Amino acid sequence: MPPGEADALRTAIARGSVHALLDIGERRAQRGDLQGAAEPLRRALALAPNSERALAAYARTAIAARAPGSALLALEPLARMHPTVVDYSYLLGVAWMQIGDMTSALPPLERARALDPHRELTLAALGIGLTQLKRFADAKDVLDQALRLAPEDAETIAVLAEAEEGLGDHAAAEAHARRALAGIPGHPTALLVIGLVRMQEQRYAEARAAFEEALAARPDSAKTHYQLSLACARLADRECAQRQVELYNQALKAVEERLAALRTQSLEGGEARP
Amino acid sequence: MTTASRTARALLAAALATVAAGGAATEPAAAPSLFRDATAESGITFRHQSAPEKKYIVESMGGGVALLDYDGDGLLDVYFVNSLTVDTAKEPATAPSALYRNLGDGRFVDVAVNAGVAYPGWGMGACVADVDGDGWQDFYVTALGPNHLYRNRGDGTFADVTAAAGVEGGGWSTGCGFADYDRDGDLDLFVSRYVKIDLDKLPEFGKDKTCQFRGVAVQCGPRGLAGSGDLFYRNDGNGRFTEAGKQVGVTDPDGRYGLGIAWLDADGDGWLDLFVANDAGPNFLYRNRHDGTFAEEAFPMGVAVSEDGSEQGCMGVAVGDFDNSGRQSLFVTNFAEEYNALYHNDGAYFTDVSFRSKTAPSSLPYVGWGTAFFDYDNDGWLDLVAVNGHVYPQLDQARLGASAPYRQRKLLYHNRGDGTFDEVAASMAPLLMEDRVSRGVALGDLDGDGRLDLVVNDLDGSPQVLRNELAAPGNWLRVRARGGAGNTDALGTVIAAGAAGRTQTRLVRSGTSYISQDEMAQHFGLAGAAKVDRVEVRWPDGTKTVLGELPANRVIVVAAPRSDPR
Numbered sequence: 001m002p003p004g005e006a007d008a009l010r011t012a013i014a015r016g017s018v019h020a021l022l023d024i025g026e027r028r029a030q031r032g033d034l035q036g037a038a039e040p041l042r043r044a045l046a047l048a049p050n051s052e053r054a055l056a057a058y059a060r061t062a063i064a065a066r067a068p069g070s071a072l073l074a075l076e077p078l079a080r081m082h083p084t085v086v087d088y089s090y091l092l093g094v095a096w097m098q099i100g101d102m103t104s105a106l107p108p109l110e111r112a113r114a115l116d117p118h119r120e121l122t123l124a125a126l127g128i129g130l131t132q133l134k135r136f137a138d139a140k141d142v143l144d145q146a147l148r149l150a151p152e153d154a155e156t157i158a159v160l161a162e163a164e165e166g167l168g169d170h171a172a173a174e175a176h177a178r179r180a181l182a183g184i185p186g187h188p189t190a191l192l193v194i195g196l197v198r199m200q201e202q203r204y205a206e207a208r209a210a211f212e213e214a215l216a217a218r219p220d221s222a223k224t225h226y227q228l229s230l231a232c233a234r235l236a237d238r239e240c241a242q243r244q245v246e247l248y249n250q251a252l253k254a255v256e257e258r259l260a261a262l263r264t265q266s267l268e269g270g271e272a273r274p
Numbered sequence: 275m276t277t278a279s280r281t282a283r284a285l286l287a288a289a290l291a292t293v294a295a296g297g298a299a300t301e302p303a304a305a306p307s308l309f310r311d312a313t314a315e316s317g318i319t320f321r322h323q324s325a326p327e328k329k330y331i332v333e334s335m336g337g338g339v340a341l342l343d344y345d346g347d348g349l350l351d352v353y354f355v356n357s358l359t360v361d362t363a364k365e366p367a368t369a370p371s372a373l374y375r376n377l378g379d380g381r382f383v384d385v386a387v388n389a390g391v392a393y394p395g396w397g398m399g400a401c402v403a404d405v406d407g408d409g410w411q412d413f414y415v416t417a418l419g420p421n422h423l424y425r426n427r428g429d430g431t432f433a434d435v436t437a438a439a440g441v442e443g444g445g446w447s448t449g450c451g452f453a454d455y456d457r458d459g460d461l462d463l464f465v466s467r468y469v470k471i472d473l474d475k476l477p478e479f480g481k482d483k484t485c486q487f488r489g490v491a492v493q494c495g496p497r498g499l500a501g502s503g504d505l506f507y508r509n510d511g512n513g514r515f516t517e518a519g520k521q522v523g524v525t526d527p528d529g530r531y532g533l534g535i536a537w538l539d540a541d542g543d544g545w546l547d548l549f550v551a552n553d554a555g556p557n558f559l560y561r562n563r564h565d566g567t568f569a570e571e572a573f574p575m576g577v578a579v580s581e582d583g584s585e586q587g588c589m590g591v592a593v594g595d596f597d598n599s600g601r602q603s604l605f606v607t608n609f610a611e612e613y614n615a616l617y618h619n620d621g622a623y624f625t626d627v628s629f630r631s632k633t634a635p636s637s638l639p640y641v642g643w644g645t646a647f648f649d650y651d652n653d654g655w656l657d658l659v660a661v662n663g664h665v666y667p668q669l670d671q672a673r674l675g676a677s678a679p680y681r682q683r684k685l686l687y688h689n690r691g692d693g694t695f696d697e698v699a700a701s702m703a704p705l706l707m708e709d710r711v712s713r714g715v716a717l718g719d720l721d722g723d724g725r726l727d728l729v730v731n732d733l734d735g736s737p738q739v740l741r742n743e744l745a746a747p748g749n750w751l752r753v754r755a756r757g758g759a760g761n762t763d764a765l766g767t768v769i770a771a772g773a774a775g776r777t778q779t780r781l782v783r784s785g786t787s788y789i790s791q792d793e794m795a796q797h798f799g800l801a802g803a804a805k806v807d808r809v810e811v812r813w814p815d816g817t818k819t820v821l822g823e824l825p826a827n828r829v830i831v832v833a834a835p836r837s838d839p840r
Contacts, residue, residue: 103611103675103676103677104675106675106676133638133676134613134634134638135635135676136629136635168629168630200630222583223583225583226579226583229573229574230574230576233573233574233576233623234622234623238574241574245574248583252583252585
C-alpha cells in the first residue's frame with residue numbers, strides 16, 4: 001500500500017468524500033488489490049447509490065474479483081440508468097454468464113450489440129451464450145461476424161467449431177477446431193469438438209484420445225467426462241466408462257457449487273447482500 | 275489487446291452454462307389442415323379439473339389418456355384420467371374420470387359411472403393390458419394415493435381388483451406399463467413414481483429458492499423435494515402380483531423423479547428392456563438380463579442425459595423405428611430451454627441425434643409432455659408429435675427468456691426419410707398452433723379410415739379429439755397381433771412389414787407417451803404401394819409368424835401359434 005493511503009482513506013471516510021473514496025478504490029483495483037478496493041468502493045456506493053462512477057467502479061472491480069453476484073447488484077441499475085452505454089450492457093451480460101444464467105445474459109448482450117454492432121467482444125460473448133443455449137444457427141451467425149473483426153481469435157474460432165458441430169456440419173467444425181488448436185495448442189473446446197466429430201464417425205478410440213487430451217487441459221468439464229464415458233462404453237472398456245461417469249457426477253456437483261458460490265460471493269469476500 | 279479487453283475475454287471464457295433456450299414459434303399460416311377438431315361433435319364434454327394457480331406441484335402433472343377397446347366391438351374407446359386439487363382432495367366425486375364408448379358414427383358417450391371406473395381418486399395416468407388373459411382389455415390407473423386395477427368383466431363393466439391383485443402402490447405414481455419381461459407367459463407391471471408429498475405438509479408456494487422461477491413465486495419442486503422409488507409388480511400367475519422391484523433391480527433407491535415409461539427392445543436381443551424418463555435427473559434404461567433381473571445402463575447406453583451431459587426435465591417418451599433400420603429409437607420430451615431428445619438406436623448403443631435430425635431447435639421454448647411417433651401421411655416414414663404446456667401459470671409475469679408462455683402450441687414433425695425432420699405444424703395442421711396446456715396424448719385410428727388420429731388431454735380445459743383428415747394420404751395396413759392366453763394383446767411383439775423395398779417395424783406396447791396409452795393395433799403407411807410383400811410377426815417368446823403378400827388398406831389380425839383368440 002502506498003504511504004499515506006491508509007490515512008487518506010480514513011480522512012475520506014470521515015469527510016464522507018465520494019470522490020476521494022472512489023479515487024482510492026480505483027487506484028487499488030488498478031494495481032490488483034481487489035480486496036483492498038472493496039471497502040472504499042462500497043462506502044462510496046453507500047453514499048452515492050446512483051452515481052455512475054461509483055456503480056461502474058464497484059461493478060468492474062467485482063467482476064475482476066470474480067464476484068459476479070455482487071457485480072450484478074451494481075450492473076443492473078447501471079445498465080437501466082444508462083441504457084446507451086455499451087459497456088454496461090456488455091458487462092451485465094457477462095456477469096449473468098459467469099453465474100451460469102445464459103438466458104438472463106442474452107438480453108443485455110443483444111442490447112450491447114444493437115448499440116455497437118461491430119464490437120468483437122460483445123459478439124464473442126453473444127456467440128458463447130447462444131452456443132451454450134444450443135441456438136447453434138444464431139450462434140454461428142454472430143461468431144462469423146466476430147471473426148470478421150478478429151479473424152485469428154482462437155477462442156472465438158473454438159466456439160464457432162462447437163456451434164458448427166451442433167449444427168451437424170462436421171467438416172467445418174473440425175476445420176475450425178484445428179485452426180483453434182493451431183492458435184492455442186491443447187485448447188479444450190477444440191479438442192472436445194474433434195472428439196465429438198470422431199464419435200459421430202464411430203472412430204471411438206480417436207474420440208477417446210481427443211477427450212482425454214481435452215480433460216488434461218480442463219479436468220473439470222462435465223460434458224467432456226460424459227462424452228469420454230460414452231467413448232469408453234463403445235470401446236467396451238466398462239471400467240473407464242464407469243470411472244468417467246463418476247468424474248462426470250463430481251464435475252457436475254463442482255460446477256453447481258462453484259456457481260452457487262459465485263452467485264453469493266461478495267466483493268468483500270462474504271455473502272453478497274441482496 | 276488492452277488489459278481491460280483481456281480481462282473481459284478471460285471472464286467470458288470462464289463463464290459457465292447450465293441451461294438452454296430456443297427460437298420463437300412460427301406464425302400459423304392458412305393451409306389445408308391435417309387435423310379437424312372433432313371434440314364437440316363427438317359429444318366429449320370431459321374437462322380435466324385443475325386449480326387455476328397451480329400452487330402445488332401435484333396440481334400440474336396429471337392428464338393421462340388411454341385408448342382401448344373395452345367392449346370388444348372393434349372400435350377404440352377413450353379413457354380420460356381426471357385429477358383432484360389440494361382444495362378438493364377429500365372429495366373424489368368432484369373430479370370424475372371419463373370412459374367414452376365409441377358409438378361408431380363419430381360420437382362417443384361417457385359410460386364411466388356405470389362401468390365403475392369414474393372415481394380413481396387423484397388420477398394421473400393409465401396403461402392398458404388384458405391382465406387376466408380373458409380376451410377383454412383391463413386397465414390400470416396411476417394416482418396420488420392408491421392406484422387402481424380395473425378388471426374388465428366383459429359385460430361393459432369393470433371390477434376394481436386392486437386390493438386382490440396387490441397393486442395399490444401408494445405415494446405418487448405416474449407412469450405405468452405391462453410387459454411379459456421374463457417370458458413366463460403372464461404380464462408384469464412397472465409403475466414409476468414422482469416425489470414424496472404429504473397433502474397436510476405441502477411445501478409453501480414461493481417460499482424458497484426452489485419455489486422461484488426467474489424472480490416470480492411458483493410452486494415448489496421437484497428439485498428440493500424427496501423423490502419416490504419406483505415399483506415393479508411381478509405377476510404370480512394367480513391373479514396376484516408381488517412387488518419385486520428390489521429383486522428385479524428397478525427399485526430406484528435414490529428416488530429419482532419418475533414420469534413417462536417405455537418398454538422396448540433397446541439392444542435388439544429379443545427381450546424387453548425398460549426406459550424411465552426422470553424429471554430433473556438422469557433417466558434409467560434397464561437392460562433385461564434374461565434371468566428375471568435388469569441392469570441399469572442408461573449412461574453407457576447414452577440415454578441418461580443430454581449430449582452435453584446436462585440432466586434434463588424429462589416427461590414423456592415415444593418409441594419408434596423412425597429410420598426403418600429395424601431398431602427402436604427413443605424420443606424424450608423435456609422442460610423449456612432444454613431440448614426434446616431424439617436418441618437414435620445404433621444397435622448396441624444410442625446416439626443423441628436431436629440437433630442432427632433437426633427436431634431439437636424448435637422444441638427449445640416448450641415444456642414437452644405427450645409424444646408419439648406416427649405416420650400421419652402414410653408415406654412409410656414415422657413422423658412425430660409432441661404436445662406442450664408449462665407448469666407455472668405465473669410464468670407470464672416472469673422474464674420469459676426464450677421460454678414460451680404458460681399456454682403453448684404443439685409440435686408436428688414430418689419425417690423426410692433421410693434422418694431429418696421438418697417441423698410442419700403451422701403449414702400442415704394450424705390447429706396445433708393453438709396455445710393450450712396439454713399433457714397426455716394417445717394415438718389411434720378412431721374412425722377406422724386408415725389415418726391415425728390423436729386424442730389429447732389438457733391440464734386446463736377440455737381435451738381434444740384431433741381427427742386426421744389428410745386428403746390423399748398413402749396406402750396403409752393395420753396389424754392386430756393376438757397373443758396367447760396370458761398376453762392376448764401380444765405386448766412385446768415386433769411386427770415388420772415390407773413393401774416397395776422398405777421394411778418398417780413396430781412394437782406392441784403398454785404404457786406410452788406421457789402416462790398414456792396408444793391403441794394396440796400397429797399401423798403401417800405404405801405410400802403408393804398397393805400391397806405388402808411380407809409381414810413378419812416376432813412373438814414375445816421369440817417364435818415367428820410370416821405372412822406373404824397382402825393387399826393394402828385393410829386391417830389384419832394375426833394370431834400367435836397356440837393362441838386361443840376370442
